[in-house]
Amino acid sequence: MSTNLANQVMEETQVHYTVGVDQSLQPKTKESRSVGPISYMFMWIGDGVNLGNMTLGASLFVAGTATLNIFQTFIAAAIAIGIISTLFSLNDRVGYRTGIPYVVQLRMSFGMKGSIISSILRGFPAVIWYGFQSWIGGTALNEIVKVITGGTFDNVAICFAIIQVVQIALSLYGFHAIKWVEVLASTVIMLALIYVFGILLTSYSDVITEKWVHTEGSWGLPFFSFIMMFLGNYAAIFLSAADYSRELKSGISDVKRGFLYFSPILIAYGFVLTIGAMLASATGISNPVKAFAIVVDNPYITVGVSAFIVIGAIAVNMVANIIPPAYVITLLTKMKYKPAVTITGLLALCSFPWVLVQDSSAKGLGMFILVYSAFLGPIVSILLVEYYILRKQKVNIADLYKENGLFAGYNPCALLAMLIGAGAAFIKVELGWIIGVAVAGIAYILLTKFAFQNSKFKKGTIFEN
Numbered sequence: 001m002s003t004n005l006a007n008q009v010m011e012e013t014q015v016h017y018t019v020g021v022d023q024s025l026q027p028k029t030k031e032s033r034s035v036g037p038i039s040y041m042f043m044w045i046g047d048g049v050n051l052g053n054m055t056l057g058a059s060l061f062v063a064g065t066a067t068l069n070i071f072q073t074f075i076a077a078a079i080a081i082g083i084i085s086t087l088f089s090l091n092d093r094v095g096y097r098t099g100i101p102y103v104v105q106l107r108m109s110f111g112m113k114g115s116i117i118s119s120i121l122r123g124f125p126a127v128i129w130y131g132f133q134s135w136i137g138g139t140a141l142n143e144i145v146k147v148i149t150g151g152t153f154d155n156v157a158i159c160f161a162i163i164q165v166v167q168i169a170l171s172l173y174g175f176h177a178i179k180w181v182e183v184l185a186s187t188v189i190m191l192a193l194i195y196v197f198g199i200l201l202t203s204y205s206d207v208i209t210e211k212w213v214h215t216e217g218s219w220g221l222p223f224f225s226f227i228m229m230f231l232g233n234y235a236a237i238f239l240s241a242a243d244y245s246r247e248l249k250s251g252i253s254d255v256k257r258g259f260l261y262f263s264p265i266l267i268a269y270g271f272v273l274t275i276g277a278m279l280a281s282a283t284g285i286s287n288p289v290k291a292f293a294i295v296v297d298n299p300y301i302t303v304g305v306s307a308f309i310v311i312g313a314i315a316v317n318m319v320a321n322i323i324p325p326a327y328v329i330t331l332l333t334k335m336k337y338k339p340a341v342t343i344t345g346l347l348a349l350c351s352f353p354w355v356l357v358q359d360s361s362a363k364g365l366g367m368f369i370l371v372y373s374a375f376l377g378p379i380v381s382i383l384l385v386e387y388y389i390l391r392k393q394k395v396n397i398a399d400l401y402k403e404n405g406l407f408a409g410y411n412p413c414a415l416l417a418m419l420i421g422a423g424a425a426f427i428k429v430e431l432g433w434i435i436g437v438a439v440a441g442i443a444y445i446l447l448t449k450f451a452f453q454n455s456k457f458k459k460g461t462i463f464e465n
Contacts (some may be wrong), residue, residue, distance in 0.1 A: 005295065008457060020133070021401060022334070022335070022336055022337060023337070024101075024174075024326075024327065024330055024336075024337035024340075025101055025103065025104060025327065025330060025331065027098055027099035027100050027216040027246075028099035028246040028247065028395060029099060030099075033099075033246070033247055033248060033249050033250065034175065034179065034247065034249075035175060035247045035248050036248075036249050036250065036258070037248070037249070037252060039179045039182070039183060039265045040188070040244075040248055040260050041061055041260050041263065042182050042183045042186045042393045042416045043178065043186075043244070043264075043265070044260070044261060044264035044268065044321055045178070045182070045186035045190065045212065045264040045267060045268040046181070046182035046185045046186035046270070046312075046315035046316065046318075046319060047131060047237070047315065047316050047320055047371040048265055048267075048268025048269040048271075048272060049184075049185075049186060049189045049190060049193065049268045049271075049272050049312050049315070049316075050133060050272065050312045050313065050315065050316035051136040051137075051288045051309060051313060052275055052409060053233070053269055053276065054273070054275060054276030054279065054288040055276060055286060055287070055288060055413070056229060056230070056233055056273060056276065056282070057073075057272070057273035057274065057275065057276025057277040057278075057279075058276045058277065058279060058280035058285075058286040058287075058288065058291075059189030059229070060073060060212075060226070060277050060280070061211070061212075061277070061280040061281060061284075061286070065211070065215070066211055066212045066215045066217065066277070066281065067214060067217065067218060067222040067226075068215075068218065068222060068223060068226060069179075069213060069214070069215045069216065069217035070212050070213045070277075071217075072217045072218070072219065073212075073226070073273075073274075073277060074270075075107070075223075076223055076224075076227045076230065076252070076270070077230060077270055078228045078266075079227055080227045080230035080234075081230075081262065081265050081266050081269065081270065082233050082262075083231060083239060084230075084231065084234045084261070084265060085176040085261045085262035085265060085365070087241075087380065087384075088238045088241050088258070088261040089254055089255075089257050090098045090384055090388070091238055091239070091242070091257035091380060091383060091384060092238075092241035092244065092245035092257060093387070093393070094242055094387055094393075094395075095109075095134065095241060095242025095243065095244070095245040095247065096221075096242075096245035096248060096250075096252075096257065096460060098246075098395075098397045099244065099246045100397060100400065101240075101242055101243050101246060101327050102119070102122065102239070102240035102241070102242045102243045102324065102327065102429055103115060103119045103237075103327050103328055103330075103331045103403070104229040104400050105242050105300065105383065105400075106118050106119055106379075106383070106392070107400045107407045108383075108386055108387070108395055108400060108407065109382050109383055109386040109411060109414045109444075110382075110410060110411055110414045110415065111408065111409045111410040111411045111414075111457065112403065112407055112408050112409065112410075112416075113215055113351040113408075113409050113410040114184045114331060114409070114411055114414060114415055115331075116331075117122050117153045118379050118418065119327075119328045119331060119332075119414070120328060120330065120332075120415075121372070121375045121376065121379065122236055122239055122324055122325075122376065122379075123238050123324060123325035123328035124325075124372070125368075125372045125376075126236055126320065126321045126322075126324050126325045127325050127344065127347045127351055127354075127390070128318065128323070128351045128368070129236075129316075129317075129321045129350050130235065130317050130321035130322060130344065130345070130347075130348035130351070131348035131349065131351030131352070131353035132351070132353045133313040133316050133317050134160060134164055134167065134313060134317065134348055134353065135156070135160050135353030135354055136288070136309065136313050136353075137159075137160075137163045137309060137310045137312075137314060138144055138156050138157075138159040138162070138163045138314070139156050139159070139160075139312030140286075140305075140306040140307070140309035140310045141159040141162065141163060141306070142154065142155065142156045142159040143303070143306040144303050144306045144307060144310070145159065147300075147303050148303075150319075153222055153323060156354075160349075160353075161349075163310070163313065164255060164345050164346075164348065164349060166314065166319055167314055167318070167322065167345060167398075168341065168342055168345040170314070170318060171318065171322045171323070171326070171344075171345070172338050172342075174287050174323070174337070174340060174376075175247045175323075176320060177318070178318045178323075181314065181315060181318050182315055182318065182319060184450075185234040185267070185311045185312060185314065185315035186315065188308060189308045189311060189312045189315070190268070190271075192304065192305060192308035193271065193272065193275055193308075196275060196292070196295065196305065197271075197298065199295055199296065200275070200278045200279070200282060200295065200306030203295075204278070204281075204282035204295070205437075207281060207282055208278050208281045208282055211281040211381060212277060212278070212281045219431055221326065221408040224430070224431055225430035225431065228242075228431055228432060228433045228434065230371070230431045231373065231377075231434070232372070232373030232376075232433050234265075235372075235373040235376040235377060235433060236320070236324070236372070236373075236376055236396075237319075237320050237375050237378070238380065239383075240324045240381045241322055243324055247256070249426060257384055261415065266278060271385055277424070279292070279295065280289040281293070283295065283296060288309070292305050292306070299413060310325075312460065321348075322341055322344055323341075323344070325339040325344045325347075326340040326343075326344045327340075329330055329343055329344060332461050337393070360370055371429065371432075373432060373433045373436075374422050374425035374429065374432035374433065374436050375418065375422045375425075375436070376433075377419045377421065377425065377432070377433040377434070377435075377436035377437040377440070378417065378420075378421030378422055378425070378436045378437065378439070378440030379418060379440075379442070381421065381436070381437040381438070381440045381441040382414050382417055382418060382421075382440055382441070382444050384459075385441050385444050385445060386414075386444075388449075389445065389462070390448060390461040390462055391460055391461055391462075392462070394460070395460065396460075406457075406459055406460070407457070411455065411457040412447075412451075412452055412455070413444060413447040413448045413451060413452060413455065413457065414444060414457075415444070416447055416451075417441075417443040417444035417447055418440060419439025420439060420440060420443045421435075421436040421437070421441075421443060422440075423435055424436060424439040425439075432465075443462075448461065448463055449463050453465075
C-alpha cells in the first residue's frame, strides 16, 4: 500500500465511521499528527529509562550470583534489541499508514468480537506495569519527603496515591502531554543515571568486577531465557505499535522509523539494564530505589536521584502503560477517552505493586513477563502474517469499523492459532516468546488455508475462494 493509497483510505474511512465510535479510536489523519521524529525518539528513551528495566537487570543476580557475565549480558541484549526494533518497524506500518489504533488493527485478524480477548491480553499486563512503576515512583517520592521533613513523614501508600493522581491528570491530555513529558524526563534522567554510573565505577568497581564481569555465567538456557525476558518486557509495547506510530508525522520511510526505535532503545534500555545489574552486584539488593539509597549515601543527592526516579516512573507509564489499556476500555465500554484513562489509573491501584517490588518477587516478576509474553508473541505473529502474507498490506480500513461488515464476529482461525502458539510456548516457558511466535504464525497460515472453508475472513486474502 503506497502512502497515497493510505491517505485515500483514511479519507474514505472518515465517511464510514460506525455511530458510537469514540474519536480516540478513529483513524488519525496526517494533519492531526503532532509527534515529530526527535520527540518520537525521546519518547522511547523516556520509556527505556525506568526502574522496571533496572529490576530486570538486577534479576540477573540470584542469591548474590550472576547467571550471566557482562559479555553474555550485552550479547543477549543486542540480540533482543535487534529483534525488538525489527518487529516494531514491521508492526507499526499499518498504524502509520492508515492511522488506526491497535485495538482496531486486531479486528483484521480476530474479528470485532475476537479482538476483545486479544485486546484484554494487551491491556492486563499494561495495568500491572502501571501499578508497578507507580509504586516505585511512590517509594522514591516518599524518600524525598522523608528528607524534607526530617523523617517525620514516612508513608509510601500516600505517595503512591499522589503519583497516580498526577499521572491520571497528565494522561487526560493524551499524546500532547506525553510528547513534552518524555523529552524532559529522558534528558534529565539520562544525566542523573550517568552520574550514578560514575559512582558505581569509581566506588564499586572491584565488587562489580568480581560478581559480574569475571563470573562464568552461561551460554545455555539462562542466556536464551534472558533474551526472552527482554523481548517479553517489550512484547506488549511493540504489539501495540500502531498506537504510537499513528501519532508520528507522515513522510518518514520504514527504514528511518526502524532507526527511530533501534537507537533510543539501545541507548536507554541497554544503559539502564547495565546500571540495574551493577547496582545488584554492588549492593545485593534487587529493588533499585533501596540500592540507590545505599550507593548514593548523601541525603541531598538522594533527593535528586529519587526525583529522577519519580519522573522516570511517570515517563514510562505515559508511553507504555496508560494509553493502550485506555483504548481497550474505550473499545469494550464505548466510554470516552478521558474517563477511560481515569479508570485505567484506578485499576493500577488494585494491581498489588507493593508485592511485586519485594526482593523475593524479582524472580516471580521475570516469570510473569515470560507467561504473558507467551500469549503476546502469538498475537503479534498473527498480525504480521495477516498484514504482510495473507493480505499483502492491502485492507479496506472502513470495513474494520462496520459492526455488520466483513470483520464482524470472530475469526476462529486466529483464536485457535493464538491458543496453539501459547500452548506450545508453555512447553518451555523460558523460551516461550519465540516458540509462540513461530508456532502461531505457521498454525495461522495452515488454519486459514485448510480450515473453515466458508469463513468470510478469507475475503481479501491470498486464500480467497
